[in-house]
Amino acid sequence: MSNSDMQQHVKWFRGSAPYINAHRNKTFVLYLGGDALAHDNFDNIVNDVALLQSLGVRLVLVHGARLQIDQSLSEKDIPCSFHTNIRITDSEVLPCVQETIGKLRIQIEARLSKGIVNSPMHGAEIHLSSGNFIKARPLGIKDGIDFQHTGEVRKVNTRAISQQLDDGALVLISPLGYSPTGEIFNLSAVALATRVATDIGAEKVIYFDSQQGVLNSSGTVINEIQPSEISTTTFRDAEIPIQLELAVHACQNGVNRCHLISFAQDGALLEELFTRDGAGTQVCKESYEQIRAATIEDVAGIIELIRPLEEQGVLVKRSRELLETEISCFNVIIRDGAVVGCAALYPFKSSGELACLATHPDYRNNERGELLLQAIEKRARQLGLDCLFVLTTQSVHWFQERGFEPGTPEQLPSEKKSLYNFQRNSRVFSKPL
16 A cells, blocks of 8 residues: 555544444444345445444344345246236245245355454454344235235334344344234335334434435436425436435434445445445435534634635634634534534624635535525624625635625724734725625
């Protein structure tokens, strides 16, 4: 590994620390369909799952088997039909479903039990738990179609699952459910994962899919979406993916965040959980980026944000002590716990100074500066100020495009005029409110 690669690795690892602390002792439900289990990247996913558990994350893994069941039925020349994309499990299909799911579960257990020296699984010693956690009932007759041995979840044994998680086990759940009369039902794995997550009060559900999250009409990944935005969002295939529908349902029923990521992308799970922008689409009840009044806990983040601009001479240097004293004047944009934007309002008699407007270099093309300006203007109006002014050396056009008019140092409030730095020679602009 080169020095530059090593430095990048160290930087990434340090940057992941807040997420490691945030995820510890939280419960995540992972959904892996049959296509994910069959993909070449599955071994890497297993390694990442082992890493998550070693970091103290409580994991429930729900697996599917549709691809493998289809292959098995084809090999045995057993006909099978679907209605509304749900398999009709008759008496001839059911034994094949049971056999295939049983084999898959054993294979997953074997993968999670590896401990080869010099491999990511060395020393993992994952304790697995699986069993009759799911009670089911028949799906019944819909649209005149009898689904026979296809079922739906009746009850999740949350107490048993929680006990296993408390004991440090990774809980493995297969898409089969059992009735009080001893019947076996074939279940939708993705719906099962969602139901398990909502019933046990999981912090997250992570759906592995064939594509990199949810794509908009131009084929670009939507990094974050809220349930209220789903109906107004246009997707490339003009259909809302089932995982997205279930993610919305999960968020509306107590799960804080749901993630849709690609099972084909190496490291997507770690990137999604331990970086600010992730690798796929996050569905959450409330945006993980918000603008709010700053608190004393934000001082360190503001310092880190504005230091490069101070060194370039774009902003006037501020000491930590001064920032701590003036923190009540600041608004910040927080993205997943990190300060990515800030601005301050210093009120005078009838006017206010907009100062220290800054956004992180990675987030300067999404109107965050505009949002900060709007927040400061709103705050100024609430204080009864008539005018907003700014001193700038390098952002003249930006302020002019937003309604600020040129002024002179002589027009500044007397308290500010006495502090004007003629050597810095900042341009003065003002805007009526």
